Structures are given as structure tokens and as C-alpha cells.
Amino acid sequence: MALAYSIFLPRPWIRVPVREDTDRELDKLVAASLDKLPPQIGPDQKRQLQIKLANKLGSALADARARGAVDLYLPTEPWHGVLTGASFIVAEIEPPIQPPAEITSENYAPLVMAELLDDPDARTVETAAGIWVRTEGVEPAGGEVDVPTAVVTYLMPIPGAAGCWVTVSFSTFGDGKPDSELTRLIVELFDAIMTTWEWPPGGEP
Numbered sequence: 001m002a003l004a005y006s007i008f009l010p011r012p013w014i015r016v017p018v019r020e021d022t023d024r025e026l027d028k029l030v031a032a033s034l035d036k037l038p039p040q041i042g043p044d045q046k047r048q049l050q051i052k053l054a055n056k057l058g059s060a061l062a063d064a065r066a067r068g069a070v071d072l073y074l075p076t077e078p079w080h081g082v083l084t085g086a087s088f089i090v091a092e093i094e095p096p097i098q099p100p101a102e103i104t105s106e107n108y109a110p111l112v113m114a115e116l117l118d119d120p121d122a123r124t125v126e127t128a129a130g131i132w133v134r135t136e137g138v139e140p141a142g143g144e145v146d147v148p149t150a151v152v153t154y155l156m157p158i159p160g161a162a163g164c165w166v167t168v169s170f171s172t173f174g175d176g177k178p179d180s181e182l183t184r185l186i187v188e189l190f191d192a193i194m195t196t197w198e199w200p201p202g203g204e205p
Helices: 022-035 042-067 109-114 181-194
Strands: 011-019 069-075 087-093 121-129 130-141 149-157 165-172
Touching: 042 069, 042 087, 109 121, 109 130, 121 181, 149 181, 165 181
Parallel strands: none
Antiparallel strands: 011 069, 069 087, 087 165, 121 130, 130 149, 149 165
């Protein structure tokens, strides 16, 4: 069963489904990005940019799929003139811990969340959708990204689906400085997006 939820996306963010219609959405995203190029960009250069962008997005989708993602969210253009390297994925997972033996259907979620909150970087965030466990950290530079990356994760049990949880994983390298005003504003924008998360009427996924 597909994960059903809704979330408000400010421009220029878009949703790219990972499990279906991926190629079509990818082509639309690449075409929309190319349409924003200055007219002085020649056909050969545009073609090179098209290939580079398609490969980059394809790699991001493959990574999201490998992590069990349902949806990938990306901005389609710079934010305040800066390429922020921001994105987030929505995935269905099992909790990354082993709950105690005395677990029941009633105390399952609270016990798991209590163990998750032992992480000093974790805290609870309450929205209209319910209570999330939010963690935040910084990934060091490495690989394709040569600057540190700010990472934020939200996690909560899926209503009406015992043992199933949803995780929303966000990352941005901002302006290359995790504690800068711009990077913090981008993180705050993601936090604001998460306040709009809603489950279907009745709470069933």
C-alpha cells in the first residue's frame, strides 16, 4: 500500500516520486531547469548541461530508492541566488532500535520513541500530524560534496500501521557553513514545511 500523506511545498520545491513515474518526472524537471537558462547559452553547452543535470538527478533518485524512499523533494532553482544543495526524502522504515521484550501494541511507539530520545541530538516536535522525533547533525565533507552538510531527520509511527514508521531526511550544504545564517534559514524552511504534514482523514495511510 502506498504511503498516503500531504505536505505543502513552497516554490521552487517539487516532489519526484521514487517508485513510479520517475522517468517522466525526471524529464520534466530537467526540461524546466533548461528553460530557465539565459538565451545566450548555446545548443552544445545546453546539451552538456542537460546531460550533467540528468545524471545528477538520476544519481539522487537511485540513492533515494536504495534508502527505501517513497518520494524525493528538490528545489528547481537557486534560493536567494544560492545553489543550496538541499533535498529531502520520505521513506517507510522499521525503527532503527530493538524495543524491550515487554512491548505491546499500546506501549510500542512510546517505548521506541523514548529510546530514540536518548540521543542527545534528538528532541520531540509536535505538529498537527502528531509527535515526531527530530534529530539534527552535520556530516563532514567528503565524496561529491567538499563542504560539511547539515542533516535533519524527522521520525514518527505511521497511524494505523503497527510496526511501520515514516522518516523524512533532509540535507543541505547551504553556503558551505553549517552554522551560517543562510544555512540555518534553509533548515528552518524545512522545519516549517514539516509543520504542514498531514495524514489522510481518519488517520489511515
